[in-house]
Amino acid sequence: MVRIINLLSLFVFIGIFSCSSDDEGDNNPSLPEDEARYQATFTMNWSADNYPTDYPGGAHFSPLVGWSHNTNTNFFAIGTLASPGIKSMAETGATSTLESEINDRIDSGEGKELILGSGLSSGTGEITVEFTISKNYPNVTLATMIAPSPDWYVAVVNLNLVNAGEFIEDRTVVAYAYDAGTDDGLSYGSPNDASEPPLAIELIIDAPLGNGTSVIPDIALVNFKKIN
Template sequence: MPRSLHRLGLWPAMLGLAACTNTSPAEQPPAPTVGPALYRVTFEATWSADTHANFPAGAHFSAVIGASHRADGLLFRPGQLASTGIRDMAERGNNTALRAEITALVSSGAAFRMLEGRVINSPGMVADTIRLDAAHPRLSLVTMIAPSPDWFAAVEDENLLDANGQWVAQRRVPARAYDAGTDSGPSFTAPDQATLPAGVVAPLRLPPATGSAPDGPPLGTWLLERIK
């Protein structure tokens, strides 16, 4: 090494500069996250006299409504009181209040996109699309079981990122029934009987048409397919 570098104190400085250019593992930039995804949501309603007892005349489902969201953007949670929007959807198939609640979740950043479909008879099928992103990989959807006191079918907080952080290509989710806890009517066509004080949202067992099933048969299937 030339004596001039040692004399001027430049050699230690050069070593220090070289060390600074080697980024430690803790300083590495974060791994890139997955981009947004577009899913087709198909509700295949199978609820009928062949699947469930006491199948009512005029059976249908209200317009499906829901959102892609973060873990803190839930539309409902079993064991907790139903929101005004969930109550109105479950009792009357009215999405006005729930639409406003979802819009507020989107404005706050807790939800990403809203989905709202159309009324369908049962058995029947309806499909729509919804976009998710890495910050909002969960999906919740609800639809009134009609006629009924306050019963609804739902996708509850379904996470569409797999264990490796990648979007799942396809998933089938049973359409299970829930009781909103706001009407005490015991049958599909019972007159209104407001539950006072209101109870909490809870899973609902609807008896099968024949035989027995511990959880009751599902009302159909939610088919979630990534299309982009």
């Protein structure tokens, strides 16, 4: 009889301990298995030494904006027309219209998360932001205005952070310079000259940033590191 009672006591103790462990786990929730948290770090290289042609006073980058999304979107894609939000970001650095456009796309099932980050008060330095992706929304797009400029911005567009069904642990890519196609200005301080009709988004390869073939050195590198 004593042996049976001791065994029953042991089972009760194990049950209580298991419940306690489950409760403690709830205090430290982790992401679902099909989601991952990333930190993106932009390293900006836009200096007078690297890009001496017409280098402007007050060089800076606007607040970072972007989203995590599916693989089917063409938002920000080369060859497409800039939306009003992309135009506003590229010409003025303002992000409110673009944020609304991204949220509308998220609501329609095209994306997962709006991503907002800080700007940079000079042409060189780092901008860091965190965001979440999932297996259904594995891509990320992030952009910031090159300021001052007519309608130019630096961006990582449609980058997939899932490979063979697994989240990529660490990846560094080039962030390219883009022309939104909404202003015909040719240099940083050019007066406003709206493109009529608007032109398609394209990579910048010409002066003052480029050499006619490409932009060398890279205006920015971005490191993506999985943190959860």
